[in-house]
Amino acid sequence: MSLPVPRVLSIAGTDPTGGAGIQADLKSIAANGGYGMAATTALVAQNTRGVREVHVPPPAFLDAQLRAVSEDVTIDAVKIGMLFDGTIIDTVTTWLDDVRPPVVVLDPVMVAASGDRLLDDSAEQALRDMLRHAHLVTPNLPELAVLAERPEASTWEQALAQAQELAAHHAVLVLAKGGHLSGPDSPDALVGPEGVLAALPGARIATRNTHGTGCSLSSAIATLRGRGEDWAGAVRGAKDWLAGAIAAADSLEVGRGSGPVSHFAALWEAAGTHVPAAATIAEEWWEAAAELRTQIDALPVVRGLADGTLPRPAFHRYLAQDALYLQEYSRALAAASTLAPSAEEQAFWAGAAQGAIAAETELHAGRLGPEELFAAQPDATTRAYVDHLLALAARGRYEELAAALLPCFWIYDDVGARLSRSGTGGHPYGDWLATYGDPDFHAETLRAVELVTACAARASSPVREAMRTAFLVSVRHERDFFAAPLGGGR
Incomplete structure (x- = not known):
């Protein structure tokens, strides 16, 4: 019997090079067996070396996009990415209040790769308030620190403690991610208010081409959860898929900076069109x-x-x-x-x-x-x-x-x-x-x-x-x- 095809909505910004944002979300959703849809929060002029300019459409237009989708299509899962400012966050929060999607995965885009904060204080608080509508939040370590209002974790034990504190305070599952830690290991863990629900060890893959991994992982999790996997199974399946996409990233040769992962590496290999690095x-x-x-x-x-x-x-x-x-x-x-x-x-x-x-x-x-x-x-x-x-x-x-x-x-x-x-x-x-x-x-x-x-x-x-x-x-x-x-x- 074939598995159901979940209808997954991405709410995020764009990346014209295709490695992050909505473009990466749609690829990740498709690669994991879902039907992807998208509502655009911001138009971003960026490439593999950085962001050049951001244009934010009026919040009313974002609301119109969201209503157009939800009034016509049954949504099985939602992935939320870049929200840019407090007004955009409030627009999405109001829509979540009205629609109540069965699966909501929030990838909080709050801290740039340079370490700069991307949201002002009021927007950060609005994002914390949005957590009550999310089922899973997938911050990296700097973003976890901002959400938990703690210094950035320097050890995996500190990261797990912050994740549990955040989960307990907001009644939300947290995916703690160890990618920002040093060393050969790159562990993840699904954490609830009671502690670690699923430990997900992993080895660090030697590549600089990791652009859009957070976007890709969160949308893959939303898709697998929308297909009926439990949260631990969805996170584990998405992590395994992403590891393969990162391992094949060098073969793409896209851009001169931190390039994208190879979202369809497994499909291309099965079809005989995979290009190894x-x-x-x-x-x-x-x-x-x-x-x-x-x-x-x-x-x-x-x-x-x-x-x-x-x-x-x-x-x-x-x-x-x-x-x-x-x-x-x-x-x-x-x-x-x-x-x-x-x-x-x-x-x-x-x-x-x-x-x-x-x-x-x-x-x-x-x-x-x-x-x-x-x-x-x-x-x-x-x-x-x-x-x-x-x-x-x-x-x-x-x-x-x-x-x-x-x-x-x-x-x-x-x-x-x-x-x-x-x-x-x-x-x-x-x-x-x-x-x-x-x-x-x-x-x-x-x-x-x-x-x-x-x-x-x-x-x-x-x-x-x-x-x-x-x-x-x-x-x-x-x-x-x-x-x-x-x-x-x-």
Whole structure:
């Protein structure tokens, strides 16, 4: 049996960039299975970097909007956001007195991100008086302090105490939110006059794109409560949904400031149109290569390099093949520079190509004689790896080529960081291993990961999957390349 579709009215201001206010409310309502409606309290000229101007229509026009909706549509839930001043608050309060909606969630917009108070004293008192019409209020910590007329809480225990005091004084449920606290945790709690009704732990998500989270959360709660969830279930469901929307926020790339959350991330993913963030792609690709990376660490060549027991003939075979590989790798890097769509990417790959040649000279020429360095021929493993790269370059597939080039940075940086730490004391390869601990190479690796995964985030789903495949093929070639000096390669 399908769940009922609640009709949810948002009473709030606007955000022309779509991340907060009514625009965010309507997205949140739809994402959580509701039918969204809206009455505008203020027209706000803002973007992800701040508010520029606010125009407030006459209160009589707001009343006309509210009456037009409630005289025609059965309202299952109301979310109230920005009310701007005492007159607007009184207008909404009068309408609530007359209509008595079954669910009212109040998100008190009282304190700006800068810490500035947005309402004068009389308006703040009018908002406290409105609490008698609300079933749930969802303040952040600065707003909770204003409503409770207490200093801002600096600990979670203080926040819970203020929430309980507010709930008891106004006979309203309070959602205490710990997002303004420092540390890795971001707890919430549903609090009533008797204390905590539902504890909702959560981890802080590393992103600056949190514009409109308060609007989005409160409207999602109103929607889920309007669908028949109890208050604890509605809050828990809305929090879980919002966590996913915040986790996907970076993929939107909206604005130059604090961008919006991705309200429809779950729907887009289910439909196959979800665009993951670059950081998510990096994490997924690295995890996909986990078994291959474990196999690399277990190879006799890698263990022998680490403890110094690798026979010198095998070490020289490795160096000779690596020199041959780097010659062709530098050509593939140069091809990536030619194919790259942006000047930034072109410059990076060109610099990397030059660096590969320099690395060949530094890592090998001083350790192999000319006859060993120039007489060697590429073995089957080296040829297979090089053919994989140059074939992608010849086909002009920049995205796949960039992904295929990445493991030579990423795997060597990962393995080399551990090898460089082991090459101390009388280690026979200590001076050579020390080159892998180069902080400049680590920084270059991080930049390569950033550029390639950002490219994947911009790409279509089929191209992104082809990039992932090219990356994993190169990781397998890396494993075979490490194995080859002792006969474990192709």
